[in-house]
Amino acid sequence: MNNIFVYCEVENGIVADVSLELLTKGRKLADQLNCQLEALVIGSNLKGVESQLFPYGVDRVNIADDARLEPYTTSPHTSITVKLFQEEKPQIALLGATSIGRDLGPRVSSALHSGLTADCTSLEIGGHEDKKEGKIYENLLYQIRPAFGGNIVATIINPDCRPQMATVREGVMKKEIVSETFKGEVRELNVNDYVSEADFAVSVIERHMEASKVNIKNSSIIVAGGYGVGSRENFALLTQLAEVIGGEVGASRAAVDAGYADHDRQIGQTGVTVRPKLYIACGISGQVQHTAGMQESSMIISINTDPQAPINQIADYVINGDIAEIVPKMIKYYKKNSK
Amino acid sequence: MNGLKIVVLAKQVPDTRNVGKDAMKADGTVNRAALPAIFNPEDLNALEQALRLKDQYPGTTITLLTMGPGRAAEIIRESMFRGADGGYLLTDRAFAGSDTLATSYALACAIKSIGEFDLLICGRQAIDGDTAQVGPQVAEKLGIPQITYAEAILSANNGSIKVKRRLERGVEVAEGKLPLLITVNGSAPDCRPRNAKLTMKYKRATSISERQNNSEDYITLYNGRPYLNIPELNLKDIQANDAEVGLSGSPTKVKKIENVVFQVKESKILSTSDEDIEGLMVEMISNHTIG
Numbered sequence: 001m002n003n004i005f006v007y008c009e010v011e012n013g014i015v016a017d018v019s020l021e022l023l024t025k026g027r028k029l030a031d032q033l034n035c036q037l038e039a040l041v042i043g044s045n046l047k048g049v050e051s052q053l054f055p056y057g058v059d060r061v062n063i064a065d066d067a068r069l070e071p072y073t074t075s076p077h078t079s080i081t082v083k084l085f086q087e088e089k090p091q092i093a094l095l096g097a098t099s100i101g102r103d104l105g106p107r108v109s110s111a112l113h114s115g116l117t118a119d120c121t122s123l124e125i126g127g128h129e130d131k132k133e134g135k136i137y138e139n140l141l142y143q144i145r146p147a148f149g150g151n152i153v154a155t156i157i158n159p160d161c162r163p164q165m166a167t168v169r170e171g172v173m174k175k176e177i178v179s180e181t182f183k184g185e186v187r188e189l190n191v192n193d194y195v196s197e198a199d200f201a202v203s204v205i206e207r208h209m210e211a212s213k214v215n216i217k218n219s220s221i222i223v224a225g226g227y228g229v230g231s232r233e234n235f236a237l238l239t240q241l242a243e244v245i246g247g248e249v250g251a252s253r254a255a256v257d258a259g260y261a262d263h264d265r266q267i268g269q270t271g272v273t274v275r276p277k278l279y280i281a282c283g284i285s286g287q288v289q290h291t292a293g294m295q296e297s298s299m300i301i302s303i304n305t306d307p308q309a310p311i312n313q314i315a316d317y318v319i320n321g322d323i324a325e326i327v328p329k330m331i332k333y334y335k336k337n338s339k
Numbered sequence: 340m341n342g343l344k345i346v347v348l349a350k351q352v353p354d355t356r357n358v359g360k361d362a363m364k365a366d367g368t369v370n371r372a373a374l375p376a377i378f379n380p381e382d383l384n385a386l387e388q389a390l391r392l393k394d395q396y397p398g399t400t401i402t403l404l405t406m407g408p409g410r411a412a413e414i415i416r417e418s419m420f421r422g423a424d425g426g427y428l429l430t431d432r433a434f435a436g437s438d439t440l441a442t443s444y445a446l447a448c449a450i451k452s453i454g455e456f457d458l459l460i461c462g463r464q465a466i467d468g469d470t471a472q473v474g475p476q477v478a479e480k481l482g483i484p485q486i487t488y489a490e491a492i493l494s495a496n497n498g499s500i501k502v503k504r505r506l507e508r509g510v511e512v513a514e515g516k517l518p519l520l521i522t523v524n525g526s527a528p529d530c531r532p533r534n535a536k537l538t539m540k541y542k543r544a545t546s547i548s549e550r551q552n553n554s555e556d557y558i559t560l561y562n563g564r565p566y567l568n569i570p571e572l573n574l575k576d577i578q579a580n581d582a583e584v585g586l587s588g589s590p591t592k593v594k595k596i597e598n599v600v601f602q603v604k605e606s607k608i609l610s611t612s613d614e615d616i617e618g619l620m621v622e623m624i625s626n627h628t629i630g
Contacts, residue, residue: 073513074475074485099506103487106472110443110479115590118470128594142594148355148467153597161590202484202515205501209509221629245629263526270469278628299628301619302606312606317619321611333617338624 003036003060004029005090005163007081008053009100010043010070011209015052018096018170023056025123025173026094030059032125033139035091038062040084042077044070050186057178059185066191068200071207072100075199078107083194085112090163092141094123097167109165115158116165117143119269121172121292128157135159141166146269146288153288171217171273172292216265220277221247224267224294227254228283228304229323235260237327238282244331250274252290255283268293282323286311303327342398343495343517345389346450347423348461348477349382349403351411355466378414381462383530385523388492389460390422390531396495400424402453406434406445412546412569419541420533425566427453428546431573433581438589439468443476445584448577450481458500459520463488471522478520485520486513490527546571 004026008019023039030037036059041049043065050061064080081104085093093108095101097119109116122144128137141164143156158164216222223242229235235255242249251261253268267274268290279297284290286302286309294300295314302315303326312318319326353374386403393399403418403426405411415426429449437445450456459478464471471487478485486502493501493512504511505524543560546569550557561568574581582588609615623629 071511074487078479099488102471103475103485106439106443106470106475107479107485109472109590110440110476113440113590115438115440116470116472117591118468118472143591147596148353154593155595155597156591157594158590159592202486202513202519204511205514206512207509208511209506278623315606317609318606319609319611319615319619326611326616329611329613329616330620333613333620334624334629337617337621338629 001089002091003038003088004033004092004094005038005040005085005088007093007095007101007104008039008041009072009096009098010041010046010049013045013049015041015049016096016098016170017175018098018101018168020052020056021170021173021175022094022096022168023053023058024176024178025168026092027057027178029092029123029125029141030057033091036060038088038090040064040081042069042080043072044068050184054182054184055177055180056175057182060187061184062187062189064189064191064194066195068195069191071204072103073200073202073204074103074107075202076195077104078111079196079199080189080191080194081108082111084189085163093163093165095165095167097169101167105165105167112161112163114161114163114165115156116167117145117156118167120145120166120168121269123166123168128159130159140164146292169269169273171275216248216250216267217272217274219248219274221245221280222250222267222274222276222278222294222297223247223280223282224250224252224284225255225260225282225323226252226284226290227258228285228306229255229260230283232260234283234323237323241280241327241331245334247276247278247280250294252284252287281311281315282327284311285309286314342396342400343392343457344455345392345399345401345458345460346453346456347382347386347389347401347403347418348446348459348474349386349405349414349418350379350462350465351376351405351407351414352379352465352467353377376410376413378417379462379465379467381464381523381525382414383462384525384527385460385462385521386418386421386423387528387530388489388521388523389458392458392492392495393422402426402456404429404446404449404453406430406442406449409546409548412549415546415569416541416544417533419544420538421531422534422537425569427570427572429572429577430548431584433574433585436586436589437584438591439470439472440476440590441584441588443473443480444588445574445577445579446473446477447480448579449572450477452572452577457517458495459483459518461520461522463522463524474520474522481520483519484515485522486515487522489521489523492521541567543567544569 009016046065124142250267273293300315401423406429490505
């Protein structure tokens, strides 16, 4: 009762990184709230899955293992999660802001009438005073996220409804092992107590999964372009620079919307979060939705025609000028000076 | 087979992609009046999927449902110009301040009051919130299955539907029994443009509140052509519970809103001169940032 639950995604027996990141955050929150951390794993062939989870400090792993539960479909995963939450009454439930978490989270919140905040960039514990009602709340989950096109940062709370639910994108939280020898408890759920035949009305008849083609998340150098790049031709210059200096190309949402780059290169709140050694921001104004996904880069260079671009304030180097002029010079002088 | 009864859920949103300097008020709140209101982009992708089913299965009807202020009737009209048969505007002061859950409750009540349907289609998410929650929350309230992130509806025969889904790392074809809800991704085909004939036919389609200041002639016009009326639904019409909509029906509360403040770093300003750029590259190489 009153614990923190993390819905863990598993594909072919491997727990997703985003779930391990949430467990790491969940452990810290559980210590602060003096409650237990529980994982919920729903899938097929899950024998031994707990060994991947215990090192993150999970007190109990709840497992629903049934051939019909993988690949993921909405209804059976919803039924299991909803029923388990009705029994266990968690105070907080966290999900990855993935294709699965964003499909499942709203169903669960709708069934339980609990609040859900999507794409949080930070989770904290704090109090709240409702002056109108004269009520004081302690130990609420602050769900912090940029909103309204990134012009504001909102702190959302769910004072009265439980669980307090939030989704977080992959890479936003850090993944850290608590102890290799940590051991919790395992609870096998009897799946037929939680699902009915009607839950299998939708089936997956074909599937082509592919490993992500681009790997900007693990690249130590990123050359990213925004709407200010202006054209696909100019965007090709960024690709050249990235190739020469050994980096990957990233993009802001505006650049993806404009068709300059594919969605899998999008950096920011609704894309990937990155922490490279070097981030070269070309024609990116720097709305908080973008900077939320790159502000922890060790070194930031901003190339922009607008000297007032907000991103310049977090940049280590600012070059005021045109990409078409500057980027070729960078390529030229890198080649000249590297051995 | 007979045509399908389709309800498309759509939203009129402020165009957050083109936020200008006057979009924020001095107190840090959003100045909605300064932002153009547009048809939420992924809801247009959703409308196109519905129109394709209508092309394919004669007898199909498309009803648009939107919740919002009076001006949101614009997107119903826009949908009729492109081939929708009509729509309902769900509007009531009681809905103000609704979060995604309270919104989905109101929409679910409205759908029940509109009548039977085979298929609900909506965009994956709206650009003013990017939550992707309302579609699935409506489906849960109605107790129907869902297929999210649709890129194409492959077939809808004999009460079953096949949908190609776009996921983070691949594609999937899912099959389900009607009725169900589908959310459509931005990677699905764009919506067709307005049809000239339909635009002529529906250009005077209005809701009651839009007509308030009009003359007698108009009343005769609408009596003769009932299809020009865009019906409005309020809290009572959909038999919704007052406590479950608006602020009181919203489990999530906004505790704090901050204008975006950047941590100011000491940044070095460089020119575009060859010396400055060469100096930068040499420094990056020598401190092993690059290479």
